[in-house]
Structures are given as structure tokens and as C-alpha cells.
Amino acid sequence: MNNDLSLHAQFAKVWDNLPGWGQLAAVNHTSISRRFMLTGTVFFIIGGVLAMLIRSQLALPEQELISPALYAQLFTMHGTVMMFLFAIPILEGAAMYLIPKMIGTRDLVFPRLSALGYYCYLFGGIIIMTSLFLGIAPDSGWFMYTPLSSAEFSAGPGSDFWLLGITFVEISAVSAGVELTVSILRTRAPGMSLSKMPIFCWYILAMALMIVFGFPPLILASILLELERAAGMPFFDPAAGGDPILWQHLFWLFGHPEVYIIFLPAAGIVSTIIPVFAGRPLVGYRWIVLAIITMGFVSFGLWVHHMFTVGIPQLAQAFFSIASMLVAIPTAIQVFAWIATLWTGRVRFELPMLWMFGFLFIFVCGGLTGVMLALVPFDWQVHDTHFVVAHFHYVLIGGMLFPLIGGLYYWLPHLSGRMPTMHMGKWAFWLIFIGFNATFLMMHLTGLLGMPRRVVTYEAGLGWDWLNMLSTFGSFIMASGFGMLMLDVILHFRYGQKARFNPWQADTLEWATGTPPTSYNFLSLPTVKTRHPLWDKPDLRSTISDGAHGLKRIGHGRRELYGTDAVTGKLIEVIHIPTHSWLPLVTALFLAALCISLLSRAYLVALAITVIAAICVFRWAWVNGAHKEMAPLTADEEQRDEPKLHSRTMNGPGLWGMVVTLLSDGSLYLSLLFGWLYLWTVAPGGKVPDVSAVSITAMTISGVTLTVAVLLYHRVIKMLRSGAASKLPAQFAGVFVFGALHLATLIYVTITSKLAVTDNAHDAALFVMLMFLLFHSSIAVVASGLQIFRAKKGYISQALPYEPAVLHPFWLFTLGIFWVSFACFLIMPLVW
Amino acid sequence: MNPGRLHPIHYVAGWIIWAIWFVAAYGGLAVACKIEPPAPEQGIFNWLNLSFFVITMVVFVLLCLYAVDKRKLLKEAPPQTKFALQIATAVYAFSAFGTLMVGLALVMVTPCL
Numbered sequence: 008m009n010n011d012l013s014l015h016a017q018f019a020k021v022w023d024n025l026p027g028w029g030q031l032a033a034v035n036h037t038s039i040s041r042r043f044m045l046t047g048t049v050f051f052i053i054g055g056v057l058a059m060l061i062r063s064q065l066a067l068p069e070q071e072l073i074s075p076a077l078y079a080q081l082f083t084m085h086g087t088v089m090m091f092l093f094a095i096p097i098l099e100g101a102a103m104y105l106i107p108k109m110i111g112t113r114d115l116v117f118p119r120l121s122a123l124g125y126y127c128y129l130f131g132g133i134i135i136m137t138s139l140f141l142g143i144a145p146d147s148g149w150f151m152y153t154p155l156s157s158a159e160f161s162a163g164p165g166s167d168f169w170l171l172g173i174t175f176v177e178i179s180a181v182s183a184g185v186e187l188t189v190s191i192l193r194t195r196a197p198g199m200s201l202s203k204m205p206i207f208c209w210y211i212l213a214m215a216l217m218i219v220f221g222f223p224p225l226i227l228a229s230i231l232l233e234l235e236r237a238a239g240m241p242f243f244d245p246a247a248g249g250d251p252i253l254w255q256h257l258f259w260l261f262g263h264p265e266v267y268i269i270f271l272p273a274a275g276i277v278s279t280i281i282p283v284f285a286g287r288p289l290v291g292y293r294w295i296v297l298a299i300i301t302m303g304f305v306s307f308g309l310w311v312h313h314m315f316t317v318g319i320p321q322l323a324q325a326f327f328s329i330a331s332m333l334v335a336i337p338t339a340i341q342v343f344a345w346i347a348t349l350w351t352g353r354v355r356f357e358l359p360m361l362w363m364f365g366f367l368f369i370f371v372c373g374g375l376t377g378v379m380l381a382l383v384p385f386d387w388q389v390h391d392t393h394f395v396v397a398h399f400h401y402v403l404i405g406g407m408l409f410p411l412i413g414g415l416y417y418w419l420p421h422l423s424g425r426m427p428t429m430h431m432g433k434w435a436f437w438l439i440f441i442g443f444n445a446t447f448l449m450m451h452l453t454g455l456l457g458m459p460r461r462v463v464t465y466e467a468g469l470g471w472d473w474l475n476m477l478s479t480f481g482s483f484i485m486a487s488g489f490g491m492l493m494l495d496v497i498l499h500f501r502y503g504q505k506a507r508f509n510p511w512q513a514d515t516l517e518w519a520t521g522t523p524p525t526s527y528n529f530l531s532l533p534t535v536k537t538r539h540p541l542w543d544k545p546d547l548r549s550t551i552s553d554g555a556h557g558l559k560r561i562g563h564g565r566r567e568l569y570g571t572d573a574v575t576g577k578l579i580e581v582i583h584i585p586t587h588s589w590l591p592l593v594t595a596l597f598l599a600a601l602c603i604s605l606l607s608r609a610y611l612v613a614l615a616i617t618v619i620a621a622i623c624v625f626r627w628a629w630v631n632g633a634h635k636e637m638a639p640l641t642a643d644e645e646q647r648d649e650p651k652l653h654s655r656t657m658n659g660p661g662l663w664g665m666v667v668t669l670l671s672d673g674s675l676y677l678s679l680l681f682g683w684l685y686l687w688t689v690a691p692g693g694k695v696p697d698v699s700a701v702s703i704t705a706m707t708i709s710g711v712t713l714t715v716a717v718l719l720y721h722r723v724i725k726m727l728r729s730g731a732a733s734k735l736p737a738q739f740a741g742v743f744v745f746g747a748l749h750l751a752t753l754i755y756v757t758i759t760s761k762l763a764v765t766d767n768a769h770d771a772a773l774f775v776m777l778m779f780l781l782f783h784s785s786i787a788v789v790a791s792g793l794q795i796f797r798a799k800k801g802y803i804s805q806a807l808p809y810e811p812a813v814l815h816p817f818w819l820f821t822l823g824i825f826w827v828s829f830a831c832f833l834i835m836p837l838v839w
Numbered sequence: 840m841n842p843g844r845l846h847p848i849h850y851v852a853g854w855i856i857w858a859i860w861f862v863a864a865y866g867g868l869a870v871a872c873k874i875e876p877p878a879p880e881q882g883i884f885n886w887l888n889l890s891f892f893v894i895t896m897v898v899f900v901l902l903c904l905y906a907v908d909k910r911k912l913l914k915e916a917p918p919q920t921k922f923a924l925q926i927a928t929a930v931y932a933f934s935a936f937g938t939l940m941v942g943l944a945l946v947m948v949t950p951c952l
Binding site (some may be wrong): 201301330333573688 | 873
């Protein structure tokens with residue numbers, strides 16, 4: 008027993024956060040995810056208060072409680088806060104908390120990235136909220152349509168706050184997407200093949216990949232609009248070859264998948280909770296996996312249904328109308344699977360189940376009005392009315408918030424070690440359920456009666472008066488329900504009954520970590536042979552805690568996880584992850600300073616801060632791999648009874664992280680390519696010049712030197728793979744020299760090009776393309792330069808081949824985008 | 840057995856093919872309408888709808904063939920690959936259905952209006 012205690016104490020010493028202010032350097036997933044969820048809750052309260060102000064203004068006709076200018080800021084900020092600062096981050100936080108525990112590991116695979124993501128979210132959110140308190144908040148609606156959000160019609164800094172702040176927050180979302188994807192694919196417990204993975208993990212995998220692909224179009228759109236506002240590049244100005252509809256395409260390319268990014272994790276909560284309370288496995292696991300994959304893809308093919316009224320061709324309307332109906336099929340599969348699970352199980356009506364039933368009722372209603380809106384003639388009638396507002400609140404509150412609260416009650420004993428109270432919980436549910444329906448069911452009617460959304464007031468006698476009054480009354484009932492819910496949760500920390508082990512008799516591994524969990528989740532890592540480990544082996548918790556499973560040695564002082572095969576779950580390596588670090592906080596602080604300097608148009612300051620932030624990032628990269636602070640080579644490591652450390656292989660998580668990041672990067676690049684092709688072929692004044700403003704000869708030289716650099720790098724990788732690597736510093740120096748030549752030529756091309764970036768959108772798009780290439784080439788060259796020194800210091804060698812394998816795809820990507828850009832942006836217009 | 844037939848890409852390959860068809864169809868129709876729009880009086884019987892129909896059917900048949908291939912493999916594949924093959928079969932079949940559903944609806948519409 009004493010030995011066991013001492014082992015737990017040793018694990019705690021390695022895994023616990025620093026005390027006091029040192030908590031700010033925490034990278035542990037349990038701490039970071041709790042911060043995500045707490046911060047998300049604060050933003051939810053703020054967003055809720057804004058909603059109450061809106062409803063108060065609309066309670067009676069011709070009211071003047073709020074000025075039109077402030078009202079515009081309120082509805083813009085309500086949407087922005089709820090979508091970007093509450094829904095996505097809180098679900099990511101929940102996923103970050105649960106995923107490692109469910110897949111039987113100790114942490115997420117890139118903990119410092121988790122911490123950076125959190126601080127970017129926090130600082131980005133604070134920056135955006137500051138605008139509201141200063142009275143200069145964005146006021147063009149949460150989807151920021153141009154030209155309303157452009158400099159001409161939104162001259163103040165409101166739009167800039169939105170564009171820069173949201174981009175900052177999106178760094179957080181994409182980093183969480185990368186992190187969750189790689190963690191789910193590479194760190195599951197040994198034996199946990201994809202077919203044995205908890206269904207929640209499938210949902211989160213799909214959500215994470217959708218973030219990876221779905222957020223970059225909006226990041227690009229935000230960059231383009233900010234460049235238009237700050238530097239006069241006319242991407243959305245038809246007079247100069249731009250097109251405001253391009254913004255709508257890019258926004259909804261993100262915006263529609265966003266709805267599913269929010270819905271999928273919530274559906275994952277439902278698919279986790281219903282089987283537990285039905286006391287049987289989920290009906291149709293395979294069908295649900297199929298539905299998740301289908302939704303992940305089809306939801307990207309619906310974005311134009313938000314644009315049915317902008318004047319797009321009839322054929323495109325038919326195209327997206329049918330695709331919009333198609334997505335109802337996988338949704339229906341899930342609903343039927345949930346009903347079948349309830350039907351065939353022995354249902355226990357505990358508190359979380361109330362929220363599940365609320366979800367089923369409200370979400371099905373919202374789904375049905377969604378199918379109505381997919382019908383083009385109906386959409387034309389109700390577009391931009393309160394009917395649409397009612398529809399998406401049914402989908403988002405029913406489809407996301409109800410499951411989230413159900414999940415909160417379900418995992419509350421896990422978070423706090425105490426049970427929620429049934430009595431107050433029921434009151435909270437019924438107040439919210441009744442209040443919600445009173446608020447939004449009425450809005451369907453006001454919408455059908457013609458009330459437009461976003462109007463500050465309305466005339467009396469249009470038939471909207473009593474409906475609006477009832478909506479406002481309902482919203483106050485709902486708000487009191489949320490107050491009750493929060494009180495219940497706060498009180499339970501003190502007065503809730505102590506939770507016993509696995510209080511709901513769940514099947515998934517997170518309940519084997521203890522309630523509340525330790526910082527390392529599992530003292531030993533089990534092998535998982537079934538989809539329901541705790542149902543099949545109820546003693547798993549004690550055997551894990553007794554150290555009866557793998558990776559139980561901690562004397563080395565490293566934080567270690569198992570690395571397994573993405574498909575089969577076969578054990579292949581031990582992954583060592585970083586401990587607490589100040590670098591994420593410091594980097595995020597500099598990025599926040601960058602954001603503020605851009606907002607204040609202090610561009611030289613911004614440039615200096617960018618350099619400092621880049622130094623932080625490269626320092627972060629430096630203390631990795633075999634660095635003495637991480638996992639230096641030791642003489643006895645071959646004698647360990649565990650697989651090799653990942654930094655001694657060429658297939659570690661960093662490689663996977665790089666590839667997933669490049670998928671996101673590729674999505675951004677394809678969005679740019681789409682934007683440029685759109686401006687060329689569809690924009691009313693779109694045209695390309697007869698002569699290229701960029702030197703084709705110099706670009707060719709730049710491309711050839713880049714190709715040589717990549718070939719040299721490829722040779723290094725081949726040598727490392729064959730075990731015949733030698734003189735690595737010299738090899739990297741060769742790559743660096745050719746890479747630097749390429750970069751110098753590219754800089755020369757950019758400086759000497761005769762692009763009229765403020766006169767026409769085409770040249771502005773070419774400029775952005777050149778910046779994109781410069782950004783990637785600079786990183787590749789600097790990283791390879793650092794590798795010269797790392798090879799000299801012995802951090803890269805035949806025994807340590809990991810880092811070149813990680814950078815290799817980046818070089819290939821840089822080469823790929825260069826030649827695609829050369830062909831599409833420069834050659835194609837000349838030969839068309 | 841060719842290991843490529845059991846590659847995990849088949850979990851999603853059906854929808855990737857569908858997505859490529861979707862982008863090509865949407866973008867291609869827009870470009871075709873810009874360059875050589877069929878006369879409106881031709882109604883739905885014109886070169887553009889015919890080309891679109893042929894391409895749709897080719898993609899549909901390709902996806903169906905993949906679905907049949909995965910279904911056949913189920914009988915001979917080792918047990919640990921059965922889950923992946925079942926999902927792949929269904930994904931190919933669903934994406935074939937999705938292609939047909941969107942594609943056939945479109946050839947019933949007069950283009951470029």
C-alpha cells in the first residue's frame with residue numbers, strides 16, 4: 008500500500024501544475040479544458056445579457072429603450088459572442104477534458120498548444136468585448152456582410168475589432184482541432200481500434216477535422232477584409248474588380264459547417280448519455296459512425312443555401328437545395344438510433360435524461376423547419392425574418408445547449424466528486440424548456456407575419472405586438488431557469504452528495520480516473536479489448552490505480568503516453584510530452600499585443616512584435632525532442648521494457664500534427680485560389696491584365712532553387728530512413744543555402760513587382776498570394792537553419808531522426824503551393 | 840489481396856469522390872454558362888445537361904463499383920478489418936446515392952437561367 012501511495016505521489020510530482028502563479032504555466036489538459044469551459048460560461052452569461060436587452064427593446068412596439076446604433080452593436084455582439092466565444096470554445100473545452108480520459112491516456116498530445124489555444128481565446132475574447140464596453144463594437148451583424156462592414160459604411164474600428172479578434176480566437180479553434188485529431192488517432196489505449204472507440208470520440212474526430220477544414224475560409228476572408236479596410240485593397244469593391252458576394256461565399260463556406268461543428272459534439276454527448284441511462288449499448292453504432300462521416304462531408308456542400316436571395320442562378324439554387332435536404336438523412340439516422348436505444352433499453356429517468364428529452368423535442372422541430380428553409384420558394388418568403396431566427400435558435404439551443412447542459416449534469420460528479428441535486432435541476436430544466444419555447448415558437452409566427460430580423464423597433468398594429476411581448480416574457484422565464492441552473496451547480500460544490508465510483512454505471516473509461524480525476528488520469532495505461540470497458544471489467548479502476556497495466560514507471564521524470572496505430576490501436580511507441588511552460592502564455596501575450604497594434608494601426612510596432620512572437624515560437628520548437636529539458640538520449644534506454652520513445656522514430660505525433668496543420672493550411676490556400684478565380688471569372692468587373700506585373704523569369708529562378716532545396720531535404724530523409732545518415736549539419740546547410748536563395752529571389756520578385764494593389768482586386772489577390780508564399784518559405788528556411796545547429800548539438804542524428812521527418816511535409820507543401828501559384832496565378836491568365 | 844483495398848482512406852473515399860464531383864459540377868456549370876450557355880428554348884435537352892448527366896452517371900457507377908468491391912471483400916477479409924469494410928461499403932453506397940440525388944435533380948432544370 009505504501010509503495011502504491013508513493014507511486015501516486017511520484018506521478019503527482021511529475022504531472023501536477025506549479026503552485027500559485029505557476030498555475031498560469033499549466034499545460035495539463037484537465038486544467039486547460041476547465042479554463043476553456045469556465046471562460047465559455049462567462050461569455051455565455053454576457054451573450055445572454057445582450058439577448059435580454061434585445062428582447063426588452065422588442066417587448067413593446069415603438070419603444071426607445073435602446074438607440075438604433077447601440078441595438079446594432081448588441082445584436083452583432085450577441086451573435087458573435089454566442090457563436091465564437093461560447094459555443095465552439097466550450098465544446099472544445101469539453102472535448103479536451105473528456106477525450107484523453109475516454110481513450111485511456113494521460114493528456115492531449117500537444118499540451119503547450121492547448122495552453123496557447125486557451126490564452127489566444129481568452130485574449131481574443133477580451134479584445135472583442137473591450138469594443139463593446141468602449142461603445143465602438145462591430146455593428147454589421149455577426150456575419151459581417153460587405154459592403155456594410157467595409158470602411159465606407161463602417162468607418163469606426165468596430166469591424167476591425169471583429170476581424171482581428173475573431174481571427175485571433177480562430178487560432179485557438181484550429182489549434183484545438185489539430186490537437187484533438189492527432190490525440191484521437193495516435194494516443195488511444197493499446198487495443199482500442201477505431202471500431203472499439205467510444206462513439207463520442209468519433210463525433211469529436213469529425214468535429215476537429217471540420218474545424219481544420221472549415222475555419223480557414225473565414226480566416227482568409229477576415230484577412231482580406233482587414234486588408235481592404237486598412238490598406239485599401241479592393242477585394243470586395245465591384246468598382247475595382249472585387250465582389251461583395253465573395254465575402255458571403257467565404258463566410259458561409261465556414262458558417263454552414265460551423266453549425267455542424269457545434270451540433271456534432273453535442274450529438275456525441277447524447278449518444279454517450281442515452282445508452283448509459285437505457286442500460287444497453289447504443290443501437291446502430293456502425294450506422295451512427297456512417298452518419299457522422301456523412302454529415303462531416305455533406306455539411307460542406309450546403310453553404311449557398313444561406314444565399315438563396317442574393318441572385319444566384321436557378322440551377323445553383325436547385326443544386327444546393329437538394330444537397331441541403333440530403334443532410335437530413337444522416338441526422339435522421341441518429342435520431343432513430345437514439346429512439347431505438349431508448350425503446351429497447353430500461354430507461355432510468357435521472358436528471359441528464361430530462362435534457363436529452365428536451366433536446367430530442369426541440370432539435371427535431373428545428374430540423375424540420377430547416378428542411379422547410381431548404382425549399383427555395385419558402386426561403387425567399389421568410390429570409391431575414393424572425394422565422395429564420397427562430398429556426399436557428401431551435402437548432403442551436405436544442406441541438407447544442409440542451410445536450411451540453413445534460414452533459415454538464417452527467418459529468419458533474421466527475422468534475423467535482425459530488426452529485427447534482429435533482430430538485431433544483433428539474434426546476435431549472437422546466438423553466439428553460441418552457442421559457443425557450445415561449446420565446447422562439449412565437450418567433451416563427453412573427454417571422455411568418457413578416458417581421459424582419461435586426462429591426463430596432465416596429466409599428467403597433469401589425470399583428471406582432473402580443474407575439475413579441477410573449478417572446479420577451481418567455482425569454483425572462485428562460486433567463487430565470489439559467490439562473491437556477493447556475494445556482495444549482497454552484498451550490499452542489501458544497502452541498503452535493505459525495506459521488507460514489509461510476510455513479511451512473513457508465514461504460515467508458517473516463518469514470519475509471521477517479522472523481523475528481525488526478526492530473527495524470529491513469530497511473531497505469533490499460534489495454535482495451537471491448538467497446539464498453541467498464542461494463543465488461545468493473546474492476547478496471549482499481550487495477551489501473553494499483554499499477555497493474557502499462558507505462559507505470561515515472562522515475563525518469565517525464566510525462567509519457569502510449570502512442571498507438573491510428574486504425575488498429577496497436578502499441579507502437581512511447582510519446583513524451585512537455586511539462587508546464589511559460590512559453591504559451593508569453594507567446595499569446597505577444598500575439599495579443601500584435602492584435603492591439605494592428606487595431607491601432609501602429610504597423611512598425613506590429614512588425615517588431617511579430618519578430619518577437621516568432622522568436623518565442625522558435626524557442627518553443629528548440630526545447631523539444633532530445634533537448635536536455637525534454638528527452639535526451641541516455642545509455643540505458645534500450646533496456647526499457649517499453650517501446651521506443653517517439654523522438655527516436657520517424658512516425659511521432661509531431662508528423663501527424665504537421666500533416667493535419669497542413670490540411671488546414673491547404674484549406675486556406677484553396678480558399679485563396681477560389682477567391683482569385685471567383686474574382687476573375689464571376690465578379691462583375693473582374694479582369695486580368697494582359698502583361699504580368701510579376702517577373703516570370705525571377706519567379707522561375709525562385710522556383711528552381713526551391714525545388715533543389717526540397718530535393719536535398721528529401722535526400723536527407725531517405726538517408727535517415729535507410730539508416731545511412733552522415734554529416735547532417737552539412738546536409739542541412741545545403742538545404743538552407745538553396746532555400747535562402749529561393750527566399751531572397753521571392754523577396755526580390757515581391758519588391759520589384761508592379762502590382763497596383765489598391766487599384767484592382769486582381770493585383771491585390773496576387774499580392775496576398777506572394778505574401779502567403781513568403782510566409783511559408785521563411786518558416787521553412789529558418790527551421791532548416793535551426794536544424795543545422797540542432798544536428799551539431801546532437802539533437803538530430805541517425806538515432807534521433809524525428810525532427811526532419813516532421814519538417815519534410817512542410818517543405819513539400821511549400822514547394823506544392825509555389826508551383827500551383829505559379830501556374831494558376833501567373834501563367835494561366837497569360838495563356839487563357 | 841492488394842493491401843490498398845483495405846487502406847483506411849476507404850472510410851471516407853466515397854465522400855471525397857462525391858466532394859470532387861460536387862465542386863467540379865458546381866464550378867463547371869458556372870464556367871460553362873459563362874462561356875457557352877445553351878439557348879433557353881432548348882429546355883432541359885441541351886449539351887450541358889447531357890454532359891452533366893453523363894459525368895454524374897460515370898461517378899455514380901464508379902462509387903457503386905467501389906461499394907460492391909468492399910462488400911465482396913467482407914467475406915474474405917480478416918475479422919479486424921470487417922468494421923472498416925462495412926463502413927466503407929456504406930459510405931460508397933451513400934455517396935453514390937447522394938451523387939444520383941443531386942445529379943438527377945439538376946438535369947431536370949434548364950441551365951444558366
